[in-house]
Amino acid sequence: MKIGIVGGTGYTGAELLRLLATHPEADVQVITSRSECGKAVSELYPGLRGVMDIPFTEPDNEVLSRCDLVFFATPNGIAMQSVPTLLDKGVKVIDLAADFRLSNPADWQQWYGVDHACPQLLDEAVYGLPEMNRDAIRQARLVANPGCYPTATQLGLLPLVQNDLVEGSVIVDAKSGVSGAGRGAKVASLMCEVSESFKAYGVAGHRHLPEIRQGLSRMSARFNGELVFVPHLTPMIRGIHATAYATVKDHSVDLQSLYEQTYENEPFVDVMPAGSLPETRSVRACNQCRIAVYRPQGGDTVVILSVIDNLVKGAAGQAVQNMNIMFGLDEKTGLDVPAIMP
Numbered sequence: 310m311k312i313g314i315v316g317g318t319g320y321t322g323a324e325l326l327r328l329l330a331t332h333p334e335a336d337v338q339v340i341t342s343r344s345e346c347g348k349a350v351s352e353l354y355p356g357l358r359g360v361m362d363i364p365f366t367e368p369d370n371e372v373l374s375r376c377d378l379v380f381f382a383t384p385n386g387i388a389m390q391s392v393p394t395l396l397d398k399g400v401k402v403i404d405l406a407a408d409f410r411l412s413n414p415a416d417w418q419q420w421y422g423v424d425h426a427c428p429q430l431l432d433e434a435v436y437g438l439p440e441m442n443r444d445a446i447r448q449a450r451l452v453a454n455p456g457c458y459p460t461a462t463q464l465g466l467l468p469l470v471q472n473d474l475v476e477g478s479v480i481v482d483a484k485s486g487v488s489g490a491g492r493g494a495k496v497a498s499l500m501c502e503v504s505e506s507f508k509a510y511g512v513a514g515h516r517h518l519p520e521i522r523q524g525l526s527r528m529s530a531r532f533n534g535e536l537v538f539v540p541h542l543t544p545m546i547r548g549i550h551a552t553a554y555a556t557v558k559d560h561s562v563d564l565q566s567l568y569e570q571t572y573e574n575e576p577f578v579d580v581m582p583a584g585s586l587p588e589t590r591s592v593r594a595c596n597q598c599r600i601a602v603y604r605p606q607g608g609d610t611v612v613i614l615s616v617i618d619n620l621v622k623g624a625a626g627q628a629v630q631n632m633n634i635m636f637g638l639d640e641k642t643g644l645d646v647p648a649i650m651p
């Protein structure tokens with residue numbers, strides 16, 4: 310498959326390169342950057358020397374339209390300007406940004422602050438969470454790759470919500486490594502600002518809130534409880550740890566079995582043994598989501614702990630998983646590697 314990547318200098322673009330460099334069916338032919346145009350990929354990322362030596366080029370729809378699939382690893386609001394042209398030329402697209410995640414254009418306008426450039430494609434775009442939408446992804450021309458927090462959160466809550474077990478509100482307390490903020494220079498991402506510190510942000514309303522709410526209501530039309538989502542920035546590079554709290558209606562349900570059965574055939578969701586605690590380092594650089602479910606002291610509140618690598622299952626790995634599904638390949642192709650330890 311001829312692959313193009315728009316936004317190849319960023320963290321998720323570089324992660325796509327790392328994963329696709331050894332993917333047996335993927336041939337990365339176009340990799341764009343406006344700031345590093347002309348430079349070899351391996352000059353910017355020496356870890357790719359010998360495996361990926363092509364140069365960065367300016368983004369150009371004409372050149373990209375020669376690909377079978379184009380990934381957009383760009384800031385929000387960029388992909389939507391090129392996607393109609395690429396789809397018209399028969400190119401499939403996976404957008405790692407949020408341009409096609411929300412199906413209501415008014416929600417996009419409210420949370421992203423600009424009008425949508427192609428609202429006519431929002432119904433067609435498939436939300437790329439394979440554990441929910443595998444069949445639709447198989448048929449899709451356009452996949453909206455989920456956000457990192459929404460991936461960890463929705464996988465953690467899916468078994469409960471799908472089975473209408475949640476009563477009332479859900480609280481999600483999530484923590485991310487700093488690479489979640491991208492590679493662009495920002496004071497808030499400086500080492501002196503983030504190390505030896507820990508803080509919440511987006512408490513009044515983060516743009517992943519409507520994405521998670523939309524996902525939960527698709528899992529069950531009966532889900533109408535309040536959703537509280539508070540992200541935090543932690544002094545680590547990669548990883549997301551999402552802790553969700555929900556009240557369950559039915560005390561007779563064996564939650565450990567429910568989670569194990571829901572995910573028993575999922576290659577990238579691991580339900581941990583009862584009593585264990587998932588750690589972000591157990592998913593570092595791999596496409597796994599590890600989940601543990603608890604009902605402390607047998608009470609009404611269920612606690613679900615969910616970890617992913619924000620750059621892998623939260624972005625580039627999930628995008629490659631979606632590519633594999635769209636092109637009829639084994640879903641694990643190029644992704645079947647364990648975490649880096651320690």
Ligand SMILES: NC(=O)C1=CN([C@@H]2O[C@H](COP(=O)(O)OP(=O)(O)OC[C@H]3O[C@@H](n4cnc5c(N)ncnc54)[C@H](OP(=O)(O)O)[C@@H]3O)[C@@H](O)[C@H]2O)C=CC1
Pocket residue numbers: 315316317318319320321322341342343344345368381382383384385387405406407455456457488489490491492493619620623624
């Ligand atoms: N980081 C993460 O953990 C996650 C990120 N995402 C989403 O993925 C997308 C990429 O994120 P990330 O890799 O962190 O971002 P970065 O800021 O690290 O990289 C952005 C890339 O986009 C390119 N770019 C910027 N503006 C434009 C433009 N107008 N036209 C074409 N290319 C452009 C940049 O290169 P240049 O300026 O040289 O062209 C750069 O390569 C974002 O939408 C982000 O929200 C999703 C899940 C997780």
Ligand SMILES: CC(=O)N[C@@H](CCC(=O)OP(=O)(O)O)C(=O)O
Pocket residue numbers: 405406407455456457458485486487488489490491540542
């Ligand atoms: C630590 C950090 O800053 N994280 C980012 C989320 C990264 C991400 O997933 O972006 P999208 O899903 O919107 O594409 C944030 O909170 O804005």
